[in-house]
Amino acid sequence: MKKLLTILFLLPFFWAYAQPETFSTKKGNLEITPVFHAALVMQWNGITVYADTYGGAERYKNMKMPDLIVITHEHGDHLDEATLAGLDLTKTELIAPQKVIDQLKNKTFAKITVLPNGQNYTYKNIKIEAIGAYNIPEETARHKKGVGNGYVLTFGGKRVYLSGDTDGTPDMRSLKNIDVAFVCMNPPYTMDVVPAADAVLAFKPAVVYPYHYRQPGNKFSDIELFKKLVNDRNPKIDVRLRNWYTAAQ
Structure with a gap:
């Protein structure tokens, strides 16, 4: 009975964790599934994209293997070699900044593309723009300017921004026309709630x-306060x- 009660208690957490968010685009629905921390999965027109794959391959066992992985920077909660090692990457393209590629031990990807800040790349009708992600002031930055990326991915006209680790x-x-x-x-490591809200209010x-x-x-961090401030x-x-951090994690 105790075990059953424990399972029933945890079900809402797993349910929140597993359910995709669905957005309509000009070319079919985009489904985005929160996974853990900064890791998420995007599915659109038969293409599966993983972002900052982290936290163990078991989190992805009920998901399609990725056609594309985007990694924002080299820190271990974004470039997670252990998780990558548990995935079939033989048909997967990786897009990442140079420092990620320099540190990457797992080179089993079908293709690796380096994407620096300010440049863009198109993967099967998905436009990917690399946005600078860094701390300010630079003198004390844990994330230096020009090293890590945020990304804007465009799926059928729907623009999705992933901040990576950054300040505002x-x-x-200066981002424009961001849908999600x-x-x-x-x-x-990154900005606090108040500057995060202020930055969001700037790019809307x-x-x-x-x-x-x-x-x-x-x-x-107090995400309820973030919501109120915005x-x-x-x-x-x-x-x-x-909930990006469920009871099982």
């Missing part, structure tokens, strides 16, 4: 998800709160 930089604040945004907030995505919000000591000033922005 001019690169982020995933924005980090876990000091001291239609929908925004706070992600990558676990702080040192297994504490979590919606108090712009109620048109749809702030969606999801």
Whole structure:
């Protein structure tokens, strides 16, 4: 009975964790599934894209193997060699900045493409733009300017922004026409809740998800406060709160 009660208690967490978010595009639906921390899966027109694949290959056991993986930078919660080693990457293309490729041990990808800040690349009708992701001021930055990427991926006209690890930089604040945004907030590695909200208010995505919000000591940034700060000033922005850190994790 105790075991059954435990399972019933955990079901809502697994349910929230597993369910995709669906967005219509000009060429079919885009499904985005939160996985863990900054890891997510995007599926569109028969193409499966993994982003910042992290936390163990078992998290992906019920998902299609990736046609494409995008990695924002070289830190272990984004470039996770152990997770990559548990996936079949023989038909997968990797897109990443140079430092990721330099540190990558698993070279079993079908193709590896280096994408620096400010450049773009097209994969099977998905446009991928590399956005600068870094801390300011640079003197104390854990993420240096010009090293890591955020990404804007365009699926049938729908523009999806993945922040990677960053502060609310001019690169982020000047983004235009973002339909869906995933924005980090876990000091001291990235910006805190207040500057994250301020940056979001600057580029005004239609929908925004706070992600990558676990702080040192297994504490979590106040995403409810983030939602309030954004919606108090712009109620048109749809702030969606999801559990990226379930009870089983």
